[in-house]
Amino acid sequence: MLIVAMVLADLAFTSPSEIWGALSRREIQYAIKLSLFSCTAAALLSILVGIPLGYLLSRECFPGKGMIDAIIDIPIVLPPLVIGLSLLILFQVKLGGKSIEEWFQAAGMPVTFQVPSVILAQFAVAAAFAVRTMRVTFDQINPRAEQVALTLGCSRAQAFWRVTLPEARRGVFTAATLAWARSLGEFGPILVFSGATRMRTEVLSTTVFLELSVGSLRAAVAVSLLMIATAVVVLVIVRGFGLQPVFRKGTEP
Amino acid sequence: MIALERVSIHAGAFALNDVSFSIPTGAWCVFMGRTGSGKTTILEMVCGLRSPEAGRILLGAEDVTALKPAQRGIGYVPQDRALFQTMTVRDNLAFALRLRRWREEEISARVAELAELLQITSLLNRLPQKLSGGEAQRVALGRALAARPTVLCLDEPLSALDDATREEMRAVLRTVRSHSSVTTLHVTHHADDARDLADQMLVLRDGRIASVPIDNPSAS
Numbered sequence: 214m215l216i217v218a219m220v221l222a223d224l225a226f227t228s229p230s231e232i233w234g235a236l237s238r239r240e241i242q243y244a245i246k247l248s249l250f251s252c253t254a255a256a257l258l259s260i261l262v263g264i265p266l267g268y269l270l271s272r273e274c275f276p277g278k279g280m281i282d283a284i285i286d287i288p289i290v291l292p293p294l295v296i297g298l299s300l301l302i303l304f305q306v307k308l309g310g311k312s313i314e315e316w317f318q319a320a321g322m323p324v325t326f327q328v329p330s331v332i333l334a335q336f337a338v339a340a341a342f343a344v345r346t347m348r349v350t351f352d353q354i355n356p357r358a359e360q361v362a363l364t365l366g367c368s369r370a371q372a373f374w375r376v377t378l379p380e381a382r383r384g385v386f387t388a389a390t391l392a393w394a395r396s397l398g399e400f401g402p403i404l405v406f407s408g409a410t411r412m413r414t415e416v417l418s419t420t421v422f423l424e425l426s427v428g429s430l431r432a433a434v435a436v437s438l439l440m441i442a443t444a445v446v447v448l449v450i451v452r453g454f455g456l457q458p459v460f461r462k463g464t465e466p
Numbered sequence: 467m468i469a470l471e472r473v474s475i476h477a478g479a480f481a482l483n484d485v486s487f488s489i490p491t492g493a494w495c496v497f498m499g500r501t502g503s504g505k506t507t508i509l510e511m512v513c514g515l516r517s518p519e520a521g522r523i524l525l526g527a528e529d530v531t532a533l534k535p536a537q538r539g540i541g542y543v544p545q546d547r548a549l550f551q552t553m554t555v556r557d558n559l560a561f562a563l564r565l566r567r568w569r570e571e572e573i574s575a576r577v578a579e580l581a582e583l584l585q586i587t588s589l590l591n592r593l594p595q596k597l598s599g600g601e602a603q604r605v606a607l608g609r610a611l612a613a614r615p616t617v618l619c620l621d622e623p624l625s626a627l628d629d630a631t632r633e634e635m636r637a638v639l640r641t642v643r644s645h646s647s648v649t650t651l652h653v654t655h656h657a658d659d660a661r662d663l664a665d666q667m668l669v670l671r672d673g674r675i676a677s678v679p680i681d682n683p684s685a686s
Contacts, residue, residue, distance in 0.1 A: 357548035363535040364513050364542040365562040365613065375561075379552040 235435035255335035259343035267347025293401025335396035350384025473521030499670030541610030
C-alpha cells in the first residue's frame, strides 16, 4: 500500500509535459545514456564472474568455500558509501612506487571519477547478486546430466558448455537482469568513487540527487518515475522467468 | 569384459573392500543388493565417475582405472535418466555421435535405427519434459547405445515405472540384448530381471560380491 501510495503521489506531483520536458534536457539525456551503458557493462561483467563462481560454489567442495561464500555477501550487507570509500582507497594503494590509479592513468585509462569508476562501483554490488542467482540456478540443475555427458565423450568444459549452461540460460538471464537493475539503483558507491559531475559521471541516481540539491524537485520526480518504470519492467521480466518450472530434476512428466 | 580386481572404496556410510568380479565379453550381468549397499558406487567406478582407492578396473583387456569417463567407451543410463532437458529426443540420441564428428547423414541413419529399435520414432522432435517415464527411459537407453559402446551400465532402468510399463521396458531390454553384443552391467532390485535377461547374476552383500544361480535368485 505504502509503495503504491508513494508512486501515485509521485505521479500526481508532476504532469506528462513536465516529465517530457525534464527528460529532454541535455544533461539528463546524457545520464540516461550513461546509465544504459554502465548498467549493461556492469551486468555483463557480473555474469562473467557469476557463472563460474556460482558453478564452483554449487558443484565443488574445497577448502575455504565457506569463506568465499561469506565474502560474496559482503557487498550486499555493507553500507553503500563504505563500498565507494573502499574502492577509492583501493585505487590509491601503492604498487611499485605508483598507486593503482596512476598505473591505469599511465595505460591511458583513468578510472577514479571517470566512467570506468561508475561501472566498477555498480559491478562491485551487482556481481554479488549475479553470483547468488547463478549458484541457486546450478543447485537446481541435475548434475547427473553432466556426468552422463562425460561418459558420452565430453570433457568437463564441453559438458558444462553443451549441457549445463543451456539448462541454466533462464538463470543467466535472470541474474543479468537483476544485476542490471541493481546497477541502475546504485548511488552511494558512485557518489564517493565517481563523483557527481554533470556530463561526465552522472547517472540517473545521481541526477535525482543533483536535481534535488539545486531545488529542482519536478525534474527529480520525473527521473524518479523513469527509474520506477524501469524497475517495474525488470521485476516483471524476472518474475516471468522465475516462476516457470524450468529447472526440473529428472524427467518425469 | 568388465573386471574389477581387488577394488576398494569408502563412500558415505559404507565401505567396499577387495571387491573382485568379472563379466565375460557380451554377457548381460544383473547386479543385485540392498539399497545403500554400494551397487551404484561400483557402477560409477566402472563409468569413471568415481575413482577407487585401491585395485584395478579392466574393460576388455585394457586397464581403465586411471582413464577419464570419455575414454572408456561406455554407455551409461542413470537411475533418473538425466536426459538433456534443452535438447529434443533426436538431439539426445545424436549427442555422442556429434561429439565424435560423425557425418550428418550417418547420424540421421543411426538415430533412425535406434528410434525404430526402441520404438520412439514418433517422439524424435519432443523435448524430454514432454515424455512419460517409460519413454524417457527408452530415450536414455538409446542415447547410451548411440555410439556403439563396448560396455553398457544400467542403474535400475526399470525402477519408478508402473507394472505395465516395466514389462514393456523389459521387452525393450530383451530386444537390445538380442540386437547387440554389448557387455552389460545391470543394477536392479527385481529378481525377475535376472530371470528374463541375465547370463550372470551377482549379489553385493555386506561389501562382498557373491555369484548366485540365475534360476534361484532367492539364494541372494
